[in-house]
Amino acid sequence: GAVVSQHPSRVICKSGTSVKIECRSLDFQATTMFWYRQFPKQSLMLMATSNEGSKATYEQGVEKDKFLINHASLTLSTLTVTSAHPEDSSFYICSARKGAGTDTQYFGPGTRLTVL
Amino acid sequence: GENVEQHPSTLSVQEGDSAVIKCTYSDSASNYFPWYKQELGKRPQLIIDIRSNVGEKKDQRIAVTLNKTAKHFSLHITETQPEDSAVYFCPSTGGGNKLTFGTGTQLKVEL
Numbered sequence: 001g002a003v004v005s006q007h008p009s010r011v012i013c014k015s016g017t018s019v020k021i022e023c024r025s026l027d028f029q030a031t032t033m034f035w036y037r038q039f040p041k042q043s044l045m046l047m048a049t050s051n052e053g054s055k056a057t058y059e060q061g062v063e064k065d066k067f068l069i070n071h072a073s074l075t076l077s078t079l080t081v082t083s084a085h086p087e088d089s090s091f092y093i094c095s096a097r098k099g100a101g102t103d104t105q106y107f108g109p110g111t112r113l114t115v116l
Numbered sequence: 117g118e119n120v121e122q123h124p125s126t127l128s129v130q131e132g133d134s135a136v137i138k139c140t141y142s143d144s145a146s147n148y149f150p151w152y153k154q155e156l157g158k159r160p161q162l163i164i165d166i167r168s169n170v171g172e173k174k175d176q177r178i179a180v181t182l183n184k185t186a187k188h189f190s191l192h193i194t195e196t197q198p199e200d201s202a203v204y205f206c207p208s209t210g211g212g213n214k215l216t217f218g219t220g221t222q223l224k225v226e227l
Contacts, residue, residue, distance in 0.1 A: 044217040103148040103213055107159040
């Protein structure tokens with residue numbers, strides 16, 4: 001199988017606080033994970049590519065100091081939204097790829113972030 | 117980078133009819149073509165994919181066809197059911213195996 005989990009599934013926080021979202025590949029090792037953001041009724045927007053043991057690669061327009069990504073192991077990547085503001089409220093979804101020679105990405109169930 | 121155009125943006129069919137969604141790509145070097153289905157509030161799910169060395173692939177009611185000459189690939193859903201209602205994406209697979217999602221196709225299967 002290829003199961004990807006995310007935690008938490010839903011989080012509500014106050015403006016100015018930081019929120020950490022975890023993405024785990026449960027039954028495979030993922031050398032590469034991806035983080036997406038999806039606003040209501042819009043498509044998924046790739047934020048960054050997370051490679052195990054190295055720095056993440058951010059897409060144009062995504063602030064790396066605001067969205068901190070850590071991929072410390074082959075099964076875990078974390079996204080920390082720092083100093084969150086209401087405009088950061090969104091659906092954050094991660095995906096994982098099984099190996100360098102594999103194209104297929106498997107998605108986590110997503111995390112609904114609401115910043116008050 | 118790779119550019120993929122998807123049509124139509126919305127599609128409404130009667131239950132039991134077939135639905136076809138088409139994507140056109142620009143990079144002739146593209147070799148992997150996935151289709152994802154996303155229901156409201158849920159994760160995108162890979163429903164079928166095809167590689168450039170294959171012209172057609174079928175999985176029960178779902179099939180994907182690839183025309184490399186014309187640079188387009190299509191998703192075919194036969195005998196549609198209400199649970200097929202969702203947004204379908206054919207993301208482009210650019211450098212670094214990134215998936216770039218377009219606006220997708222909103223499929224509605226009516227009873």
